[in-house]
Amino acid sequence: MTKTPATRPTATRADVARHAGVSSAVVSYVVNNGPRPVAPATRERVLAAIAALGYRPNAAARALRLGSAEMIGLVIPDNRNPFINELAHAVEVAAAARGHVMVLANSDGSAAIEEAQLRNLAARQVDGLLLISVGATVDPAALASLEVPVVLLDRGSGTEGFGSVGTDLYAGAVAGVEHLLGHGHQNIGLAIGVASDGRLDGRERGFRDALAAASLPPGPVVRAAFTRDGGYRAGRQLLAGGRPTAVFASSDMQAVGMLHAFHEAGVRVPDDIAVVSFDGSPEAEFCWPPLTTLAQPVAAMAEAAVDALLGGPSAEPRHHAFDAQLVIRRSCGCA
Amino acid sequence: MTKTPATRPTATRADVARHAGVSSAVVSYVVNNGPRPVAPATRERVLAAIAALGYRPNAAARALRLGSAEMIGLVIPDNRNPFINELAHAVEVAAAARGHVMVLANSDGSAAIEEAQLRNLAARQVDGLLLISVGATVDPAALASLEVPVVLLDRGSGTEGFGSVGTDLYAGAVAGVEHLLGHGHQNIGLAIGVASDGRLDGRERGFRDALAAASLPPGPVVRAAFTRDGGYRAGRQLLAGGRPTAVFASSDMQAVGMLHAFHEAGVRVPDDIAVVSFDGSPEAEFCWPPLTTLAQPVAAMAEAAVDALLGGPSAEPRHHAFDAQLVIRRSCGCA
DNA sequence: CTGAAAGCGCTAACAC
DNA sequence: GTGTTAGCGCTTTCAG
Numbered sequence A, B: 001m002t003k004t005p006a007t008r009p010t011a012t013r014a015d016v017a018r019h020a021g022v023s024s025a026v027v028s029y030v031v032n033n034g035p036r037p038v039a040p041a042t043r044e045r046v047l048a049a050i051a052a053l054g055y056r057p058n059a060a061a062r063a064l065r066l067g068s069a070e071m072i073g074l075v076i077p078d079n080r081n082p083f084i085n086e087l088a089h090a091v092e093v094a095a096a097a098r099g100h101v102m103v104l105a106n107s108d109g110s111a112a113i114e115e116a117q118l119r120n121l122a123a124r125q126v127d128g129l130l131l132i133s134v135g136a137t138v139d140p141a142a143l144a145s146l147e148v149p150v151v152l153l154d155r156g157s158g159t160e161g162f163g164s165v166g167t168d169l170y171a172g173a174v175a176g177v178e179h180l181l182g183h184g185h186q187n188i189g190l191a192i193g194v195a196s197d198g199r200l201d202g203r204e205r206g207f208r209d210a211l212a213a214a215s216l217p218p219g220p221v222v223r224a225a226f227t228r229d230g231g232y233r234a235g236r237q238l239l240a241g242g243r244p245t246a247v248f249a250s251s252d253m254q255a256v257g258m259l260h261a262f263h264e265a266g267v268r269v270p271d272d273i274a275v276v277s278f279d280g281s282p283e284a285e286f287c288w289p290p291l292t293t294l295a296q297p298v299a300a301m302a303e304a305a306v307d308a309l310l311g312g313p314s315a316e317p318r319h320h321a322f323d324a325q326l327v328i329r330r331s332c333g334c335a
Numbered sequence C: 001c002t003g004a005a006a007g008c009g010c011t012a013a014c015a016c
Numbered sequence D: 001g002t003g004t005t006a007g008c009g010c011t012t013t014c015a016g
Helices: A013-020 A024-032 A040-053 A059-066 A082-097 A111-123 A140-144 A169-182 A202-213 A228-240 A252-264 A282-286 A298-310 B013-020 B024-032 B040-053 B059-066 B082-097 B111-123 B140-144 B169-182 B202-213 B228-240 B252-264 B282-286 B298-310
Strands: A071-076 A101-106 A128-131 A150-152 A163-167 A188-192 A221-223 A246-249 A274-279 A292-295 A319-322 A325-327 B071-076 B101-106 B128-131 B150-152 B163-167 B188-192 B221-223 B246-249 B274-279 B292-295 B319-322 B325-327
Touching: A013 A024, A013 A040, A024 A040, A059 B059, A059 B111, A071 A082, A071 A111, A071 A298, A082 A101, A082 A252, A082 A282, A082 A298, A082 B101, A101 A111, A101 B082, A111 A128, A111 B059, A128 A298, A150 A298, A163 A169, A163 A298, A169 A188, A169 A202, A169 A246, A169 A274, A169 A292, A169 A325, A188 A202, A188 A228, A188 A252, A221 A228, A228 A246, A228 A252, A228 B282, A246 A252, A252 A274, A252 A282, A252 B282, A282 B228, A282 B252, A298 A319, B013 B024, B013 B040, B024 B040, B071 B082, B071 B111, B071 B298, B082 B101, B082 B252, B082 B282, B082 B298, B101 B111, B111 B128, B128 B298, B150 B298, B163 B169, B163 B298, B169 B188, B169 B202, B169 B246, B169 B274, B169 B292, B169 B325, B188 B202, B188 B228, B188 B252, B221 B228, B228 B246, B228 B252, B246 B252, B252 B274, B252 B282, B298 B319
Parallel strands: A071 A101, A071 A128, A128 A150, A150 A163, A163 A319, A188 A221, A188 A246, A246 A274, A274 A292, B071 B101, B071 B128, B128 B150, B150 B163, B163 B319, B188 B221, B188 B246, B246 B274, B274 B292
Antiparallel strands: A101 B101, A292 A325, B292 B325
16 A cells, blocks of 8 residues: 555645745645736745745645646547557647647447546546547537537548547558559458448448459458458458459558468568558558558547647537558568 | 546446345446345346446445455566566466456555555555565555555565565575586686675576586676676676676676677677576577577465465465476577 | 635535 | 534645
């Protein structure tokens, strides 16, 4: 239980005031640099008292009084997903640049936990909540009931009444498939997540449309979890049936798993099967072969999200779509 | 700014009391299931009022009153390091199992940010703080001044006055090097971090001792950052000079970077160079070849840490060392 | 420029 | 079983 040695019961604002021979209001003015001016000499006395007593303001009291914790929260669905973490990191940087502290809460893939985390943070008076939701759909009413600004991240499309940010999945997929087409492939497969709501994922639509535009039928489509293991299974499935000459993987994690399956089977990438992936996470750069991938503009998205939340230039409750950028590496056959 | 539609100014406990025709104390008893009993009929009325008004307790007020936010904090040095995230995830699971919410704060490699995050969380009345520190050393006085229980994670050794947990790096390194020795290697290199304090990292000591015990001189030792890129540089350096027949990498991330360098140079693993690594992160399983690694017992460590923090069976301010387990995969030459 | 004092929403004695 | 009430530590209006 690691207790501090001989703790005097934590100095409060009143102690400081007494010690400095001023009123508690003045201490407040000094601590917050306002809202009222304080005479230099008085300020010095207060500062000295603060140091002497080791006084540290109670943030909970301040949050209660102000109705604001001066902090934003980010709820993520998986703290072990590299892409999500890239995004979380970017959000933190963007929030810091705007003078806001950010705390992270993980919903660990559970809609129930997500809800609980959101409620918990909202009850603590955070100034805003950023959400990368577990599911493809969110309940606008539940979000509204938090009575705190909420902005959705990593979304394929908008949600009525909320600001949201995401990459244009459709356009990205089209670009990826077209690149594979450019390499002369005719039989291109797809690894994609399992459809959680009715609508087709933008990446799947893009895949199909790009192929149709080239008058080609879609190759084998495999549905698997957006995890390394999901990709591994997808890879094995692709080898067992269909065996396309190229695959478009809808996430780097899946692609990494697929590479593993291909290596294991002695199938060479890109010679036997070319791969183009989606996300642009660091793993895509360091796996072998390095993945040609559609990199999501993480920093820009994070900034837009924080702006939308904090009332910056993109504060209207609309969807902000960003373009993925094709990063060419070896897995597509270019190098 | 995504506002909620027509927000009545957030119902408070008094509103609920009025609506239900009871006192505010009773509302409190209902909300908290105690500490006093409430008649079933009354409870129903209160519950109905809560639902009708959409009342949600103000956690900041509760934290102020109780002096406890009923929450623990975990401060990590890098939210993009897979191993750290494994650990963070395990801590979250362990905390949840003990009925505690956990929030995550990232210090992003900066001691100053680490300090700020700790202070911020402490001021919010968290019940305890778990810290994976940026540096090899921590300032016990600064930690004590937080006046909140603190337990250190991912430590090679103990810190006077604090509970801490970590893997026995020395023993792990010895086991790893001995395994390589068992494969007949005579020229074994080491990739390790840059020494941030005076003392040698346990892994380096283990490496040297294991070799000495076999009457072998240490192979080339390369110091690099504990990142994929650090490992990549280390790998290139190893190829340029020395070129051992095996390498012990002190983290999976470094190993992944090394593999990249080896692939690039057409050097085969394990045939040309065998690799054994440390950590046991998921990437070690999915890279190619899969890494033989000393897996840290993440779940057990997380549980010990949370217990130490919350006053469970391992609550004394001492160091808890765990043994890494050798997980055999292909990179060492076994498969 | 400084002080007194009223609450923010909640909990838990203490009364009845 | 329920009501009254005194704060938790802070900010800020209102008086000087």
